[in-house]
Amino acid sequence: MSNLTNKGDQQMARQSNRKPSKKRSAKSNQMAGRLPRNAPPIEVTISHIGGRGDGIAKALYTHNYSEAEHDVFVPASLPGERLLVQPLSLTSQGIKARIIELYTPSPDRHSPRCDAFPACGGCRFQHWDETEISNWKSALVANFLDRTKIKAGTIRPLYSSPLKSRRRASFHLKCIADRAIVGFREHMGQHIISPDGCAVLHPNLLALQNALQDFASAHLPSGFAADAHANLLDRSTGNAKDSNICLYIEPISGAQPWSPDMLAKLGDWAASIRLARLSVSDHGSPMTLFAPEIPVVQFGKIGVSPPPGAFLQATRDGEAMLQNAIAEIAGSARQIVDLFAGCGTLSLPLLDNITNLLAVEQSEGALAALKFGVDAAGIGGRVKTAGRNLFDAPLMPDELEGFDMAILDPPRSGAAAQCQMLAQSGIATIAMVSCNPASFARDAAILTESGFQLEWVQVIDQFSFSNHLEMIGGFRR
Structure with missing residues (x-):
């Protein structure tokens, strides 16, 4: 439900004082693979749902007098459905298309819960049975772990936040x-x-x-x-x-x-x-x-006033599930480093039971809010903060000495550089949260190859009817 600006576009704009002409814009659209509006429709049968939530099919398609087989990506379609679709664009990844006619609907197809679907980009699966959505998200996590040959002790049943709880x-x-x-x-x-x-x-x-x-x-x-x-x-x-x-x-x-x-x-x-x-x-x-x-916003007994526009977990109950999982993984750990700490969502509820906490985060506003909250609660002496870009400058093994547990909650791109340093450190317990099963599996492989065991994974769905999910894994040497 959010979008980011393109820094590359901003840089190009600074290099030119004139607006692109209509001719240039048309050429740009062609280069992006846009097909003519009168491109002939094609008939497809959806085989599965891809990671971005589109139904995927295979089809022969002729473009510029050359016929080839392409993947066809169709939003709002379901496995097993036979469709007539309109091709919209063609890139190296495949053809993006929209539904013209639904010949054979899936038995799992439902009436959308919202009149704005499928036009609204907030949801991808309003048309799909909720049990099937949960099964798909759980399978997505399991498949990425299998691809990287990671054996999780247990993949726990998916938890879904209730409807109308997005905060x-x-x-x-x-x-x-x-x-x-x-x-x-x-x-x-x-x-x-x-x-x-x-x-x-x-x-x-x-x-x-x-x-x-x-x-x-x-x-x-x-x-x-x-x-x-x-x-x-x-x-x-x-x-x-x-x-x-x-x-x-x-x-x-x-x-x-x-x-x-x-x-x-x-x-x-x-x-x-x-x-x-x-x-x-x-x-x-x-x-x-x-x-x-x-x-x-309350994190355990600590009240924190987050800065404007701060990142928070999407639902209160999803956040509570993550916090409870962190506490379970922590066990008897008393010296904890919270990497990508934000405002302290995952670590502050542990303060009743731990001796020292180091919160590391790039956002100065988030760290200031965290420190103000613990100081106001009278326990600021147990909490230190460090402003740091962990992508460019991860904490090194010597900086991780003395900690017996690490918490990680990185952005979608994951924390490969920091996991390399954790693998070389003496830390014995890691709780890793992720919203991207691909980067989670990649980073988990770094840890498991250095002697960690992924004991269990919990999938948490705070994003009803979308292709997004949250997951947490407990790692122990």
Whole structure:
């Protein structure tokens, strides 16, 4: 449900002062593999679901007078279905296509739970039986482990968060003519789809989406575009009736629209809908406009006020599952290093039972929030923090001396460099969390080849109807 800007595109823009011509844009589309709109449709039978959630089939296809067999990727399709599809693009990976007609539906096909499916890019599997989705995600993890020849002692049954429990979202906002639209970017496109009747988001976030759309329609200028990052926290130190939502608005259009009048209107709007905090990006740095009290997320007994736009686990119950798993893996460990620590989601609940914690994280704001929380709780003496980019500068074996456990929760790309150092260290216990089974399996192989055993894996689905998942593995020498 979120998107990142392309740094390469930004660099190219700096190298040229002129906009690309229409002729250049057309050439760029051709190079990207876009097929003509009148490309002939093809009939396919879906064999399986790929890692990105598309149904995959094989088909012969003629392009530029050359016939070859290609993989065909079809969103919103299911294994065993026979379809007529429209090819949209052709690359070295295969053909992307959309459904024209469904000849033979799968018995596992369901009516979508949300009217925005399949256009909305937030969900990929609204049409699929929920048990089959769980089976597919569990099999995805098992297959990646098998490919790297890793034997897990146990793969525990998948846990799924309940519907309407998603507590964070990144909405896209765009003002067009006399109105604005707030929602999620469509799959395989740039249009923004309003998630009316969303079965995934917490009702408070849906109410925020509607309120933001009304405000933007009335007050923001045409052409304005932004990402609006919302976190539903646990409480604030003020009125319990407040929404507990922290909102961070980050413009993606060229000009900054933050006139004094606009900032005042935003602050008044935040107060009217009782936000816990409203911040905006002011030339890349957060500027808080409204925060009557301190917004708090609870990690064990520690209350932390995360910085604007901070990463939090997607659901409260999914977070609790991860925290309980970390505690189980930790056992009697007393000296713990938390790598990619964030605001302390996974390590702070352990502080009742451990002697020392080192939290390592690149984000200065996240580390400051973590340290402020433990200091306020009176146990800051047991917690040290270190700002570090662990991709470029992983903790070395000598820096890991004295620790008996490591916690890792890296981004999707994983933590290969840090795992190499952990493999050479004296640490005996590792808990590794991942949202990407491919990078998890690669990093797990580094550990197991150095003498660690992957004792068990737990798959946690905080992302209903999407192809995403969370997983945690317990490693012991």
